[in-house]
Amino acid sequence: MITIQNLNKWFDDKHVLDNINAEFKPGVANLVIGASGGGKSVLIKCMVGLLTPESGKILYGNQDFIGLEYHRKQNLRSEIGMLFQNTALFDSLTVQENIEFPLRMFSKFTPEERLDRVNFCLEKVQLVNVNNKYPAEISGGMKKRVGIARAIALEINYLFCDEPNSGLDPLTSRIIDKLLLGITQEFNITTVINSHDMKTVIDIGEHIIFMFKGQKWWEGSNHELPNARRENPELDAFFKASF
Amino acid sequence: MNLLSEIGRFTLFMKFVLRKPEKSKVFWTTTFREMYLIGIDSLLIVILIAFFTGAVTTIQTASQLLSPSDLFPTQLMPKFVIGAVVGTSSLLELAPTVTCLVLAGKIGANIASEIGNMKVSEQIDAYEVMGINSANFVTLPKIIAGIIMIPCLIIVANFLLLFGGYLACKMTTTLTSSDLIQGARLVFKPLYLKVMLTKSVIFAFIITSLSAFQGYYTTGGALEVGEAGTKAVTKICIFILFFDLVIAQLFLKS
Numbered sequence: 132m133i134t135i136q137n138l139n140k141w142f143d144d145k146h147v148l149d150n151i152n153a154e155f156k157p158g159v160a161n162l163v164i165g166a167s168g169g170g171k172s173v174l175i176k177c178m179v180g181l182l183t184p185e186s187g188k189i190l191y192g193n194q195d196f197i198g199l200e201y202h203r204k205q206n207l208r209s210e211i212g213m214l215f216q217n218t219a220l221f222d223s224l225t226v227q228e229n230i231e232f233p234l235r236m237f238s239k240f241t242p243e244e245r246l247d248r249v250n251f252c253l254e255k256v257q258l259v260n261v262n263n264k265y266p267a268e269i270s271g272g273m274k275k276r277v278g279i280a281r282a283i284a285l286e287i288n289y290l291f292c293d294e295p296n297s298g299l300d301p302l303t304s305r306i307i308d309k310l311l312l313g314i315t316q317e318f319n320i321t322t323v324i325n326s327h328d329m330k331t332v333i334d335i336g337e338h339i340i341f342m343f344k345g346q347k348w349w350e351g352s353n354h355e356l357p358n359a360r361r362e363n364p365e366l367d368a369f370f371k372a373s374f
Numbered sequence: 375m376n377l378l379s380e381i382g383r384f385t386l387f388m389k390f391v392l393r394k395p396e397k398s399k400v401f402w403t404t405t406f407r408e409m410y411l412i413g414i415d416s417l418l419i420v421i422l423i424a425f426f427t428g429a430v431t432t433i434q435t436a437s438q439l440l441s442p443s444d445l446f447p448t449q450l451m452p453k454f455v456i457g458a459v460v461g462t463s464s465l466l467e468l469a470p471t472v473t474c475l476v477l478a479g480k481i482g483a484n485i486a487s488e489i490g491n492m493k494v495s496e497q498i499d500a501y502e503v504m505g506i507n508s509a510n511f512v513t514l515p516k517i518i519a520g521i522i523m524i525p526c527l528i529i530v531a532n533f534l535l536l537f538g539g540y541l542a543c544k545m546t547t548t549l550t551s552s553d554l555i556q557g558a559r560l561v562f563k564p565l566y567l568k569v570m571l572t573k574s575v576i577f578a579f580i581i582t583s584l585s586a587f588q589g590y591y592t593t594g595g596a597l598e599v600g601e602a603g604t605k606a607v608t609k610i611c612i613f614i615l616f617f618d619l620v621i622a623q624l625f626l627k628s
């Protein structure tokens with residue numbers, strides 16, 4: 132479980148995260164939604180430590196990530212996986228080497244054990260016969276899958292996905308959604324997904340946070356959405372704009 | 375002011391770069407690959423440039439010193455002087471400085487755009503999220519590889535410079551190749567070798583670290599990645615020429 136308390140992030144005089152409080156539970160898809168520029172990526176980057184917020188707490192379990200001592204922070208990091216918006220696969224490495232990379236750096240696995248784990252992860256994302264291809268040689272949807280496989284290579288407890296459906300066709304988007312939800316439930320990990328894909332929100336959004344003007348504007352589940360849209364014009368406008 | 379803050383940022387960057395690598399096995403594998411890329415891929419251009427510069431320098435020096443003038447009768451000019459001039463300028467300037475200015479364009483631009491691309495495509499962020507010191511991971515192997523391979527390239531360049539000069543002598547009648555070799559050997563001092571090696575190591579560090587620095591702080595997209603390459607080359611050239619002067623002053627001031 133991840134708990135965010137009074138999180139504030141500024142860029143110069145722009146208040147990008149305005150006193151955010153939230154809780155992300157394991158085993159469900161936690162979605163952060165909102166218009167482009169609403170601060171979704173900044174929120175995730177603060178949570179994984181790529182950006183430092185001006186104030187607030189980010190609690191993994193009960194340890195505050197921000198104040199954590201270097202080695203404990205590094206330890207915690209090996210429990211975190213991230214799927215980047217443009218996948219951020221290492222383009223000089225093959226698919227297999229990409230997924231193997233975290234294992235090479237942080238596990239004591241033998242080469243055989245590493246290969247087993249790579250193939251296990253590839254199976255989880257339903258990819259075959261791509262081990263020796265380079266990222267430039269595979270499609271956008273396959274890259275996302277490899278990105279997911281790399282993120283789960285170590286036995287993680289936390290998974291962050293920044294716009295996992297960006298640049299994908301609707302059909303592939305649904306497959307990626309299902310994969311992410313499946314992995315989240317199977318391994319009972321805490322998953323946070325940034326999205327502005329309405330289908331995702333309606334399909335798998337068991338816990339949704341709607342960001343507007345840097346604030347947590349609305350929070351609820353996909354079942355509550357229809358009612359919430361009636362009462363919340365900003366949320367309604369966001370949905371209308373997306374279709 | 376701008377220069378000062380730039381130097382500050384560079385120092386901070388180097389503080390992250392010059393740390394013990396996380397996994398020494400991965401580090402050395404990467405370093406060997408970089409050594410191959412830096413060394414082997416640049417060998418041909420270094421050889422070509424050194425060979426032709428050597429030939430041209432020999433012909434031009436001979437022509438300057440042996441052309442009739444009122445100041446000094448040419449028949450009194452000993453021919454080995456040409457060899458002495460060519461030999462020392464190869465060792466002190468042509469091999470290290472000219473080679474490194476060329477390598478700035480080849481290796482420097484390459485490193486800056488490679489790391490710049492990793493930055494804008496979030497590969498650097500991916501390392502950081504995994505808990506890897508990205509500045510160290512992507513930069514240190516390149517710096518170490520450069521400091522090992524660039525001096526080797528410069529030593530090769532030295533031989534090719536003299537070989538170019540040697541062949542140039544064979545093609546003309548004004549100068550024999552033994553004049554050249556004799557002259558070069560006559561004025562050789564171990565100090566010159568020291569200067570050459572000092573320059574090579576410092577220039578190698580400038581080329582690899584400045585280009586990595588430029589790439590690492592790229593923001594934006596493909597356009598900025600390209601710009602990072604050209605900006606890196608300009609900065610490297612300026613710093614090489616500046617330190618060229620500093621080293622010459624330090625070692626050779628009479």
Ligand SMILES: Nc1ncnc2c1ncn2[C@@H]1O[C@H](COP(=O)(O)OP(=O)(O)O)[C@@H](O)[C@H]1O
Pocket residue numbers: 142147165166167168169170171172173174
């Ligand atoms: N590194 C940065 N420097 C300055 N401003 C930034 C930076 N990153 C994001 N921003 C600003 O913060 C706001 C939120 O951005 P972001 O989180 O990327 O939005 P999105 O919800 O589309 O992911 C935007 O207005 C953006 O311009």
Ligand SMILES: [Mg+2]
Pocket residue numbers: 171172173293294
């Ligand atoms: Mg975003």
